[in-house]
Amino acid sequence: MxxxxxxxxxxxxxxxxxxxxxxxxxxxxxxxxxxxxxxxxxxxxxxxxxxxxxxxxxxxxxxxxxxxxxxxxxxxxxxxxxxxxxxxxxxxxxxxxxxxxxxxxxxxxxxxxxxxxxxxxxxxxQPRYDPNMKVVNDIVQSGKLGKVYYVETGGGRRRGMPGGTFISKQLAGAGAMADIGCYSLDMALNALGYPKPLTVSAYTSNYFGTNPIHHPEANKFEVEDFGVALVRFENDVVLQFKISWAMHMDTLGSTMFLGTEGGLKVNPYGTGNWSGVWDGRVGEMKLFHDFMGKQTETPIPVTNTDMNxxxxxxxxxxxxxxxxxxxxxxGSQIVIQQAIIDGVLRSSAAKREVAIELPF
CATH class of the missing domain: 3.40.50.720 (NAD(P)-binding Rossmann-like Domain)
Structure with a gap:
């Protein structure tokens, strides 16, 4: 037993x-x-x-x-x-x-x-356990894309700002980046094998969170509700990261992996104010490549599952x-993600590119 x-x-x-x-x-x-x-x-x-x-x-x-x-x-x-x-x-x-x-x-x-x-x-x-996320990893790590040189990821809700401890700088540390941006980063970094970041150039704002029209705790809102960053890695890869709790837009776009032999596009799952975030499932996936000298687009079947x-x-x-x-x-892997979030905050505050230093 x-x-x-x-x-x-x-x-x-x-x-x-x-x-x-x-x-x-x-x-x-x-x-x-x-x-x-x-x-x-x-x-x-x-x-x-x-x-x-x-x-x-x-x-x-x-x-x-x-x-x-x-x-x-x-x-x-x-x-x-x-x-x-x-x-x-x-x-x-x-x-x-x-x-x-x-x-x-x-x-x-x-x-x-x-x-x-x-x-x-x-x-x-938990998004790592979605079988479609595993397909993303398999495609990127298979070499089918060739040398991956650019990745774009992030998520955006048209409306979807939490309150309470989530908006306190002292208790949360960061806002949208820590709450939902960490999922986007994990999706991309895990597929890339968690390479070591070198520099970050970033911008953040909280125009929605500090506006009482959009948030009932606007006077307590201390973190970012939007952020965008360009991250450089040691293996000559760059990543554009963007995240938003609220915006006047339906989506911040797809996650994309651009390689010398192909590209992978992954659309976010769902519709509505709280969708567009990589906190669970994925939407349509498509592989862009050349076949017999012709530009070709191959749909990647998406597994529909009720898996919890x-x-x-x-x-x-x-x-x-x-x-x-x-x-x-x-945790030793996720330290790299935390280094990027830390770099975003430092870069935004300094209004310039900053270096990322890790003890390994």
Missing amino acids: AKVQRIGIIGSGGIAAAHVRAYKQLPDVEIVAVADVIPGKAAQFVTNQELQEAIGYDDHRKLLELDLDGVSICTPNASHHVTTVDALRAGKNVLLEKPMSVTLEEAIDMAQVADETGNMLTIGF LFFEKVRDFSEAVRDGRPAPIP
């Missing part, structure tokens, strides 16, 4: 409920504890989620004293660093919600602690812990 996995959850907001729903579908997993910094909130969450055997704590360090196989960290961005480092040093494997951290320095430290302790740190990018990508993310973490596999989406 398989050993029952003991799981703890740190943070008891909406995303934590999604983790609970996923874990409940795994027969060999038991949620034994929940922690939240707000007094009484974890205990109420335990009751609301019908976790009869779980204990609610007001201090995550008390939760980490338990015998646990893994923890899901579902706190606001500003708490990701301290809770992750504490969990790793307490001998726990960690599934951390995106974005990885608020600052690049925090991300580097988290990855280093995971390496030092030998415990797993995986970051929650969030569940797949949680299951993969659980099975990796059980089987002793490496982190499905290692």
Whole structure:
């Protein structure tokens, strides 16, 4: 009989409920504890989620004293660093919600602690489990495009600005880039093999978020609702990254990979104000290439599936812990993404191109 996995959850907001729903579908997993910094909130969450055997704590360090196989960290961005480092040093494997951290320095430290302790740190990018995303990776990495030299990615909602902790600079670190832009970056960077970035030239704004016509918390809005950047990488690839929570436009366009032998165009999925973001599925895909001297366009079949990508993310973490596999989406990889977001913020503030420096 398989050993029952003991799981703890740190943070008891909406995303934590999604983790609970996923874990409940795994027969060999038991949620034994929940922690939240707000007094009484974890205990109420335990009751609301019908976790009869779980204990609610007001201090995550008390939760980490338990015998646990893994923890899901579902706190606001500003708490990701301290809770992750504490969990790793307490001998726990960690599934951390995106974005990885608020600052690049925090991300580097988290990855280093995971390496030092030998415990797993995986970051929650569920779009990777969409079979169509895997097709994108396969095409780019197959060499069919030749030398990839330019990539364009990003996402834009006509309207779709969150509030609360998402718009606080202190708690979130960044706005649209950290919330939805991280998905766009992961889509492109994962297909490219996460090359090392060298420089960033960027612009950000928050004209919509700070306008009370468009946002009910305009007087509290401290982060960007739009950003665009040109990123240079060490393998002579450039990436144009653009993201928006709100705009007077229906889309910021497709994701494109341009290569010397072909090009891949991937359209965003869905329609409406909250669509156009790479946080789940993809739309139409098409390969542009020459065939027998003729310019040719080949549609790439899109797999329509009712797969629950969030569940797949949680299951993969659980099975990796059980089987002793490496982190499905290692924190050491996502540090590169955090470096780009950090570079965007620095470049926008300085109004010039900035260098990206990584300790590896």
